[in-house]
Amino acid sequence: MSKIGKYFIFGIISLLVFGAGFELWAQESSQKGKEDILFMEIPTVVASSKREQILTEAASSIAVVTSKDIKNSGATNLGDVLRSIAGIDIRETHVSQHVIGIRGFCDTAHVLVTIDGNNVFMYHANHIFLDWAPIDLEEVDRIEIVKGPGAIFYGGSAFSGIINIISKTPKQLKGTQVNVVGGNWDTIRGNIIHAGSYKSLDYSLSAGLRRAKEWESPKIPQERGHFNVNHFSGNMIYNFNDKSSLSFMARYSRARNVISRVCNPDTTFISLRYDQPNFWVRFFYNYHSKTFWNDTFSVDDSNYELEFLHYLRWGKNITSFGGYAKHTSWEVGGLKGPNTGLKEKHNVDDYAINFENEFHLNERLIFVLGGRLEHYSLLDFMGLGRGSIIYKIQKNQNIRFTIANGYYIPSLFQHTNQGTVYPFALGSFSLKKEKILSYELSYYNMINDRIKLNASIFYNTYQDLIDNTQSGPTKNVADAYQYGGELEFDFILTDWLSGFVNYAYQHIHRDDFEDFEVDPEHKFNLGLRTSFDKWSANLFLHYVNKYYEIYLTSNPVFGLVGTGPSKVDSYITANACIAYNIHKNLELAIAAYNLFNNRHYESNTTDYHTADLIGRRITLSVGCKF
Amino acid sequence: MSRFRIKNIDMRIIISFLLFAFFTGSIYSYEKTVIMIIKSRNITPYNTALRGFKNYLNKQKLDARIIEFSLGEEREDNLSNIREGIEFARPDLIMTLGTPATKIAQETTKDIPVIFTMVLDPKGSKISPPGVSMDIPPEIKLRNIKKVFPRAKRIGLIYSSDSISDYEEMLHVGGQFGFQFIGEKINSQKEFPDALKHLWWQIDCFLMIPDSKIYFPESVEYLLAEGLRKKIPIIGLSSYYTEAGALISFYCNYEDLGEQAAEIALKILTGRNSVRTKFMRPRKIDFSLNLLVAKKLDKKIPSEIIKAAREVFGR
Numbered sequence: 045m046s047k048i049g050k051y052f053i054f055g056i057i058s059l060l061v062f063g064a065g066f067e068l069w070a071q072e073s074s075q076k077g078k079e080d081i082l083f084m085e086i087p088t089v090v091a092s093s094k095r096e097q098i099l100t101e102a103a104s105s106i107a108v109v110t111s112k113d114i115k116n117s118g119a120t121n122l123g124d125v126l127r128s129i130a131g132i133d134i135r136e137t138h139v140s141q142h143v144i145g146i147r148g149f150c151d152t153a154h155v156l157v158t159i160d161g162n163n164v165f166m167y168h169a170n171h172i173f174l175d176w177a178p179i180d181l182e183e184v185d186r187i188e189i190v191k192g193p194g195a196i197f198y199g200g201s202a203f204s205g206i207i208n209i210i211s212k213t214p215k216q217l218k219g220t221q222v223n224v225v226g227g228n229w230d231t232i233r234g235n236i237i238h239a240g241s242y243k244s245l246d247y248s249l250s251a252g253l254r255r256a257k258e259w260e261s262p263k264i265p266q267e268r269g270h271f272n273v274n275h276f277s278g279n280m281i282y283n284f285n286d287k288s289s290l291s292f293m294a295r296y297s298r299a300r301n302v303i304s305r306v307c308n309p310d311t312t313f314i315s316l317r318y319d320q321p322n323f324w325v326r327f328f329y330n331y332h333s334k335t336f337w338n339d340t341f342s343v344d345d346s347n348y349e350l351e352f353l354h355y356l357r358w359g360k361n362i363t364s365f366g367g368y369a370k371h372t373s374w375e376v377g378g379l380k381g382p383n384t385g386l387k388e389k390h391n392v393d394d395y396a397i398n399f400e401n402e403f404h405l406n407e408r409l410i411f412v413l414g415g416r417l418e419h420y421s422l423l424d425f426m427g428l429g430r431g432s433i434i435y436k437i438q439k440n441q442n443i444r445f446t447i448a449n450g451y452y453i454p455s456l457f458q459h460t461n462q463g464t465v466y467p468f469a470l471g472s473f474s475l476k477k478e479k480i481l482s483y484e485l486s487y488y489n490m491i492n493d494r495i496k497l498n499a500s501i502f503y504n505t506y507q508d509l510i511d512n513t514q515s516g517p518t519k520n521v522a523d524a525y526q527y528g529g530e531l532e533f534d535f536i537l538t539d540w541l542s543g544f545v546n547y548a549y550q551h552i553h554r555d556d557f558e559d560f561e562v563d564p565e566h567k568f569n570l571g572l573r574t575s576f577d578k579w580s581a582n583l584f585l586h587y588v589n590k591y592y593e594i595y596l597t598s599n600p601v602f603g604l605v606g607t608g609p610s611k612v613d614s615y616i617t618a619n620a621c622i623a624y625n626i627h628k629n630l631e632l633a634i635a636a637y638n639l640f641n642n643r644h645y646e647s648n649t650t651d652y653h654t655a656d657l658i659g660r661r662i663t664l665s666v667g668c669k670f
Numbered sequence: 671m672s673r674f675r676i677k678n679i680d681m682r683i684i685i686s687f688l689l690f691a692f693f694t695g696s697i698y699s700y701e702k703t704v705i706m707i708i709k710s711r712n713i714t715p716y717n718t719a720l721r722g723f724k725n726y727l728n729k730q731k732l733d734a735r736i737i738e739f740s741l742g743e744e745r746e747d748n749l750s751n752i753r754e755g756i757e758f759a760r761p762d763l764i765m766t767l768g769t770p771a772t773k774i775a776q777e778t779t780k781d782i783p784v785i786f787t788m789v790l791d792p793k794g795s796k797i798s799p800p801g802v803s804m805d806i807p808p809e810i811k812l813r814n815i816k817k818v819f820p821r822a823k824r825i826g827l828i829y830s831s832d833s834i835s836d837y838e839e840m841l842h843v844g845g846q847f848g849f850q851f852i853g854e855k856i857n858s859q860k861e862f863p864d865a866l867k868h869l870w871w872q873i874d875c876f877l878m879i880p881d882s883k884i885y886f887p888e889s890v891e892y893l894l895a896e897g898l899r900k901k902i903p904i905i906g907l908s909s910y911y912t913e914a915g916a917l918i919s920f921y922c923n924y925e926d927l928g929e930q931a932a933e934i935a936l937k938i939l940t941g942r943n944s945v946r947t948k949f950m951r952p953r954k955i956d957f958s959l960n961l962l963v964a965k966k967l968d969k970k971i972p973s974e975i976i977k978a979a980r981e982v983f984g985r
Binding site for chain 2: 077078079080081082083084241242243244283321322357362407436490
């Protein structure tokens with residue numbers, strides 16, 4: 045029997061086992077006071093981006109992963125959670141490293157990752173791996189994924205998309221919870237989260253750890269066999285009244301043996317934010333300090349950001365305008381070897397203003413037009429724009445056409461590394477920004493009560509793509525064009541069975557590689573969810589077509605794979621999770637990632653330490669709240 | 671066990687503080703009226719009502735010492751703490767916010783007048799007057815619904831044995847506003863999705879009536895999401911519901927509920943006992959709107975209604 049046949053039989057058996065009945069909600073409601081029902085916290089069903097808007101009226105394609113999706117998935121890391129989204133590329137190079145791309149460009153650098161709207165990049169390398177981000181799955185309220193250039197509000201790092209992780213507020217987390225996950229491959233993930241209120245102040249504190257054994261033993265002396273991450277966070281929100289608040293958030297993580305299993309980064313985020321209706325302002329401090337390659341080198345990377353956004357409704361318009369300023373500095377130091385004691389330091393500044401107007405001509409037609417003007421120390425002035433037309437065909441149907449351009453600001457490494465301390469991956473001050481021009485047509489239709497359809501096609505052109513070479517200096521080498529699309533169905537089959545199915549296609553033609561498949565062209569996902577009394581179950585199938593890796597996925601700083609393209613075979617994985625609510629505040633779950641142990645690579649297979657052979661992980665988790 | 675110990679320590683500190691505040695305060699102003707406030711929870715609506723209460727007393731120049739308590743989770747702890755608090759502070763009057771605080775206060779003392787506010791269905795909870803309930807008279811709610819949904823004829827609602835009297839009251843007065851109520855009675859939360867399915871195709875909007883047997887976060891989230899999908903406006907129970915995805919919610923003005931309680935308090939403190947046997951109803955009704963939801967439902971909300979809303983979400 046083929047593998048696919050086995051997967052479907054497993055799915056059907058699962059459904060039969062768990063499909064005998066249904067109870068939508070198992071928990072008992074408490075009756076403290078009848079009026080408590082008036083003050084109940086209710087999950088918001090209208091998702092938001094920088095400004096709250098209805099998803100189908102946003103100028104870009106936005107997908108949302110909710111905390112419920114995360115919980116149901118049984119995933120042990122954010123990377124695996126994101127695999128279910130059409131058009132997202134996730135490559136697990138090591139157990140400690142899930143590299144992300146949107147519509148190709150799977151190197152983490154071309155996707156902006158934010159936590160609560162704060163850019164969490166290490167700017168010297170333009171990346172962060174979610175595996176060591178100082179936030180845990182239980183703290184996440186939702187993840188919004190913007191596909192396509194989002195630079196108008198997010199700047200040069202939002203080249204092919206944005207992943208905005210929105211954390212739960214202290215009110216959502218209220219109480220104390222302990223979550224523990226353990227499994228094979230020495231997998232341990234645990235956290236304790238406490239949140240409460242005092243008068244007008246809401247607060248939350250969390251501490252957690254993640255560790256696991258790598259899929260393969262170390263192959264070079266610099267690598268280690270296990271990775272581990274410890275993280276802490278604190279959040280305070282002072283509510284001046286029901287409408288305005290001041291929040292202070294601090295997050296810290298200490299990761300060991302991540303990024304190609306050779307880096308030890310410490311990450312600090314501090315944010316201060318004021319919100320009131322139609323206006324917010326935020327200050328963000330983002331500091332990364334790491335040693336790598338057996339503590340031979342060190343890097344310190346500090347970023348200070350200040351940003352505000354104001355929006356107002358007038359007549360048939362909603363107008364947003366904002367300002368942004370950032371100062372970044374990085375320093376590479378030699379700790380061992382010939383460059384011991386040497387240091388190289390660079391600073392850059394970045395300023396931008398942005399503007400967007402949403403004009404509602406009538407009940408059916410919306411025009412969106414916006415622009416951004418940005419000044420970056422090493423690139424001078426840059427400008428870009430975005431325009432969308434959204435037409436509501438019927439109540440449950442709309443069509444959107446968007447043209448947007450964007451740019452990718454090279455990392456500080458790519459721009460400035462002179463090699464006086466770190467002699468590899470040399471930068472170049474003459475490096476230009478990469479440019480993207482994107483056309484997207486999308487269609488949304490709530491076909492009936494049970495089926496929702498989302499379809500998008502896109503055509504992108506690129507200029508001045510950067511060639512990372514290990515010796516350097518980096519240079520702009522190629523133009524390219526790309527086309528593709530996504531087709532997504534969400535469905536409710538019965539009251540007790542729902543799911544989704546999606547397919548993504550993309551093809552890129554680069555001047556340097558022509559039609560070589562540098563990213564997988566076909567991806568397919570199927571998810572089924574069911575629940576029965578206190579039981580719930582989830583099954584997820586994920587197919588990725590073959591591709592050829594040319595640039596190292598595992599370390600974006602390092603450029604080409606080596607002697608030639610490395611073929612990564614197509615693979616299919618099945619993940620499953622079964623959960624049982626012993627009590628409304630106590631849940632047990634067993635989850636399997638790659639249930640049928642389809643051993644596969646998701647990244648470079650030829651070079652000697654850049655990717656591992658992925659296996660099966662079984663985990664048991666207990667979560668309790670009191 | 672340790673949790674209780676911590677809580678007891680906290681309460682000892684609070685009581686010590688109260689003792690200190692009471693004795694040191696009494697040296698300087700021994701004639702001050704002492705009012706003890708007991709909140710069921712420390713949440714914004716209660717604090718808003720409390721602000722109204724204090725503002726009114728200040729305006730009336732009542733020089734009162736106000737001592738505040740918030741209830742904890744354990745009933746026995748609350749009872750003993752309140753008893754100790756009363757013994758030490760010897761208040762002239764107790765003002766409670768919410769059902770649990772009111773029940774505990776009325777249970778703890780018979781000598782000291784207790785007035786309540788922010789209580790829904792005080793009769794049903796066997797709470798004695800005087801006090802201010804949060805029950806909005808159905809005719810007021812329906813009159814407001816008529817203003818916002820002039821074309822709506824059929825209103826759906828789901829009720830259980832706990833809320834049957836609210837449903838019957840709606841039926842009783844609904845005719846005069848031209849509304850036809852289509853109700854589904856359910857006996858447990860499990861029946862909620864099925865009951866909703868029967869209703870969607872028959873109704874122009876859905877009215878929530880307070881019923882903790884039916885509504886809890888997951889069921890409300892389901893209701894709001896389904897309402898958006900079916901393009902049926904949901905009329906929620908408070909601005910929490912509007913913010914989450916209901917189109918509109920009617921609710922009492924919490925500050926005014928506090929002020930009403932203060933008026934009763936003042937009458938009692940000044941010896942006018944006529945109010946002791948009365949339940950007061952809220953006199954100011956506010957509403958909140960969610961314009962994002964309105965857009966999603968393709969509902970155009972007249973600008974005068976938007977202007978009149980106390981809170982507008984999704985602008």
